[in-house]
Structures are given as structure tokens and as C-alpha cells.
Amino acid sequence: AQSVAQPEDQVNVAEGNPLTVKCTYSVSGNPYLFWYVQYPNRGLQFLLKYITGDNLVKGSYGFEAEFNKSQTSFHLKKPSALVSDSALYFCAVRGLYNNNDMRFGAGTRLTVKP
Amino acid sequence: DGGITQSPKYLFRKEGQNVTLSCEQNLNHDAMYWYRQDPGQGLRLIYYSQIVNDFQKGDIAEGYSVSREKKESFPLTVTSAQKNPTAFYLCASSTLSELFFGSGTQLSVL
Numbered sequence: 456a457q458s459v460a461q462p463e464d465q466v467n468v469a470e471g472n473p474l475t476v477k478c479t480y481s482v483s484g485n486p487y488l489f490w491y492v493q494y495p496n497r498g499l500q501f502l503l504k505y506i507t508g509d510n511l512v513k514g515s516y517g518f519e520a521e522f523n524k525s526q527t528s529f530h531l532k533k534p535s536a537l538v539s540d541s542a543l544y545f546c547a548v549r550g551l552y553n554n555n556d557m558r559f560g561a562g563t564r565l566t567v568k569p
Numbered sequence: 570d571g572g573i574t575q576s577p578k579y580l581f582r583k584e585g586q587n588v589t590l591s592c593e594q595n596l597n598h599d600a601m602y603w604y605r606q607d608p609g610q611g612l613r614l615i616y617y618s619q620i621v622n623d624f625q626k627g628d629i630a631e632g633y634s635v636s637r638e639k640k641e642s643f644p645l646t647v648t649s650a651q652k653n654p655t656a657f658y659l660c661a662s663s664t665l666s667e668l669f670f671g672s673g674t675q676l677s678v679l
Contacts, residue, residue, distance in 0.1 A: 464609070487666070498573075498659055498670030499612075506666065545611060555625070557668065559611040 457482035457548045461560035468536045468567055476531040476563045478546030488529040489547040490520055493562075499545060505529060516540070536567045572596065575660050575671035581679050582647065582654060590645045590674045592660035601643040602668070605629060606657040615658075618643055647676060654678060 459480045468474045480486055487506050491499040503514025510522045520531045531544060543564050549557040573594045582588045594601065600619050604612040614627030618637040632651025637643055647654045655678050660671040 489667075491670075496578075496657075496673065496675065498575075498661075498672045499668075501667060501669070504667065555614075555617050555619075555627075557614075561609055561611040 457486070457550060457556065457558050459546045459548045459558055459560040461544075461546055461563045463563050464561075465564050465566070468565070470538050470567050470569050471535050474533050474536040474540070474565065474567070476544050476546075476565060478529045478531065478560060479527050480529060480546070480548045481527065482548055482550060484550060487549045488520075488522065489549075489557075490514065490518070490529075490531050491545045491547065491559075493543040493545065502531070502544075536565075538567050538569055541565055541567045573660055573662055573669060573671035575658075575674050577674060578672070580674055580676045582676060583679050585649045587646055587648050588676070590647070590658055590660075590676070592643045592645065592671060593641055594643075594660075594662045594669075594671075595641060596662055596669060597640070598662035598664065598669070599640070600663045601637070602661040602663070603627075603633075603635065603643070603645045604659040604661065606659060606673075612659065615645065 489504045490502040493499050502518050503512050505512045505522045513519045518533050543562045545562050546560040576591045602617045603615040606612050613629050615633050616635045618624040624635050624637050634646045658674045661668045
């Protein structure tokens with residue numbers, strides 16, 4: 456069964472600095488990898504996904520993620536953080552054929568300070 | 570607007586009471602899901618439905634029940650057998666490659 460790990464409960468960065476939110480995964484076969492963002496008392500919003508192709512995936516709101524097969528990682532990055540990026544970020548992985556086995560990480564709370 | 574509507578936003582349950590959370594989608598998706606979110610634990614799958622009149626248990630189905638009589642609707646009932654129901658409940662529907670989420674229902678016990 457697939458799984459993801461988000462090793463950091465909390466990430467703090469200053470506005471304007473680059474940010475990285477880490478994710479590692481475990482899956483048999485090729486992974487489908489996702490990043491979602493959650494604002495307080497709201498559902499999850501899709502940011503980006505990796506299915507195949509370029510290892511650098513660009514998504515919404517200036518975020519990007521780098522797929523690294525050898526390190527089984529899919530870290531979320533942004534070159535210049537905004538205060539409005541402060542939220543809870545979830546990494547997720549699923550197998551090839553359906554969403555029933557989508558597995559989410561525990562989440563990383565990103566705080567961007569002015 | 571296309572999307573997933575969950576209601577109510579907040580819900581309180583008394584001891585021994587069953588409560589039902591509503592989820593409606595107008596995205597014409599076949600598949601729908603219910604997740605439970607607890608702080609620090611990510612999302613856990615309760616039930617899912619790939620098609621009308623069919624549904625399957627997820628990882629934590631005990632104490633919950635669902636129905637799927639219409640494509641647009643996938644209500645979740647939290648029964649009295651669920652001893653720790655306080656959580657944030659998220660409904661989702663999906664295309665082949667992506668999940669779309671509602672804005673959630675916070676359930677608390679009185």
C-alpha cells in the first residue's frame with residue numbers, strides 16, 4: 456500500500472524568502488503525487504500534481520514541486536513566499552488506476568511572517 | 570457555480586443520536602468520497618462510491634453509514650456507534666486523476 460510522509464509539522468519562513476515543504480512517498484509502481492492546500496475551516500484546494508513527464512511541476516499561485524524518483528521525494532517549493540501562503544499543506548499519493556487508495560500525509564502548517 | 574456543497578457547516582450531536590451530513594455535487598462526477606480529518610492525522614477515508622447505488626467501506630467505516638441513490642448526492646450518517654465523532658468531515662468527488670473537495674462540516678459532541 457502506498458503512503459506519504461511529511462516530516463515537518465510546521466515550517467516558518469519570512470515573507471519574500473523561498474519556501475520548501477517536504478514530502479516523501481512509498482508506492483509500488485509509478486506514483487501519482489499531489490499537493491493540496493487548506494485554509495482554516497475550508498476544504499482542500501488542488502495545487503499541482505505529478506503523473507508523468509518533467510520532474511519539475513508548476514502549479515497554482517506560483518508553487519512548484521520537484522519529483523525525485525531516486526530519493527522518493529516530491530517537495531513543494533516557491534521562490535518568494537507571501538503572507539497569504541500561510542495555510543496547511545498536504546501531500547498525497549495514489550496508485551495508477553483509481554482514487555480509492557489516495558493516501559494523505561499528516562499535513563505541514565506553513566507560516567509566513569511579514 | 571460548479572462544485573461540491575456540504576451542509577451544515579457546523580453540527581452538534583447529542584449522546585446516542587444519529588446525525589446526517591449532506592454532500593451534493595454538480596460536477597457530473599461518478600465517484601464520491603467521505604474523509605475524516607483530525608488534527609495532525611491528515612485525511613482518512615470513511616466510505617467511497619464509484620457509481621450510483623454502490624458504495625464501499627474505506628479505512629475507518631465503523632460507526633458510519635452512507636447511501637448513493639442519486640449521482641449528485643452522497644450523504645453520510647454518523648451513528649451512535651461512532652464513539653468519537655468529533656472531527657472535520659470532508660466530502661470529495663473525482664475525475665480519473667483529481668479529487669475536488671467540499672468546504673467541510675465540523676461535527677462536535679454536546
